[in-house]
Amino acid sequence: MNEQQRRAELSEFLRTRRARLTPQQVGMPLTRRRRTPGLRREEVAERAGVSTAWYTYLEQGRDVHVSKSVLESIANALQLTRDERIHLSWLADQPLPPEPPPFVEAISPAYQRTLDLMEWSPAYITGRRTDILGWNKAASTVFGDFVMIPEEERNMLWLLFTESAFRQRFPARETFALETLSSFRATASQYLGDPRITAFLDRLRQASPEFCLAWEQQDVQRQCSQWREIEHPLVGRLTLEIASFQISGDPDLKCCVYSAAPGSETEEKLRGLLGFQKDDVGEQDSLLSKALMRR
Template sequence: MTINQNQTILEARRREFGAFLRSRREKLTPASVGLPEGFRRRTPGLRREEVALLAGVGATWYTWLEQGRDVRASTEVLSALADALRLDPAERRHLFTLSDRPSTEMPSRGPEEVPESLRRMLASLTSQPAYVLGRRWDVLAWNSAAVALFGDYGLLQGDARNTVHRVFTDPAHRKLLVDWEIVAANSLAMFRADSARYAGDPDFERLIATLTQASPEFRAWWPKQEVLRPLAGHKRLRHPQGGLMTFEYTALAVIDRPDMKLVVYTPLDEDGTGEKLKTLLGQNAKS
């Protein structure tokens, strides 16, 4: 990309950023942000000076932002503008994206609810084991194929239903994973990357402390600070009834639940995995 092309893109992004600020300013009323109505207004929404006041920035500087001038807002100022303009999470992310800054959206807290549409999708995957992971990698929902392959998650309580906890502390699950050391090390590195947003969170800290106490491998590897982005790949399992099976696994982000992911295991032709899985599913349906 040439310097001129790059400059054109930057100018277009600044114009879009300014237009987005203006559109959100015009949607608000003084009463909605706790300001007096004052004199009759010729245009809808808040005045630029009012937004600047609410965000704690200079009125001239804010005007330059709306005009798409070459000025850069810090992360702190972007957060202040998002608060002043009463942006919802999607609008806040958009504001930060247009400004080419990482979003400071607060991580979610409280109970996690799996959408019914996602539960229906899980149920429809009759020949692909699949489950939904929450922000702490707890298994929140699963299908019957996952039960046949990994066991009944409904019988597990608390940390036992956490995938990292299961990898490092459940002897039966460890035996199931043919390449346990590789899977465990990669899982730990991906979990660390995902958990960065929750540094200091009591639920995460308690889980990490529990695993540090329970698993020598976790205790040795966690301080290494290894991180990986979410991976797709192959996983070999040695099932006590089905024998050796090979799956391709993929983790898919859930768009409206940023801390939730759908993990799907697709049986490969290797080791007769598809036929073995069918047999397992049939046995599981009869039991």
């Protein structure tokens, strides 16, 4: 991200955080109808202990220096979350490498073997821009066959913000999409100037008005839901717990593993569904039949 892009991102982030706050949320008295949604710039400046002109310059994306203490005061004034504070610090302090790392992403055979060993847990690994780089058979069975998805669309953001079959399996698809986008923004801020990411985001804007609206909100959140519900065409509703891991040596790669609570109806359905693909046909047919009967 170059200097101009960084200041533009900082400007939009501050503006959207200010617009979402009401005077009542910060302890201000009720007044007559306001034309400005959220707080006014002068109100944020007063709460942060800086001049209105200086804060206006900062929000307009002008070239002004921000100290750590002043940045903390602004974060307090805007009631930012921990993740939003990290994002604000990144945008304001410019801890940027001179050149973005080369955009070549792949997982090693060892990681793919690890995914394959998780026979009863759907799992996949995503990259810097949420491309799905590896998955196991359980993931293809539960979420749909990733092999059948064109490589340029095999991406979590793309699948969740376009009318894909993958998206349709999640009853709370909008929440899942917004969480994925907020997580992406929190971890990929330093790469937003990468031309491959820029081109991908431009293509997604053209394909999804929903994405355009969500992107403009500037929301940042590292922690996503720990449970996800899936509507499978064969066995119906599955409720799965999510465990996410960053891969050692490459923090841009993230592994997501889904599992069923022991003894749950979902566990029975999942084992029946996945067991149907094993060699022991008699036992698996029985498991699948039980799962289908419980649907």
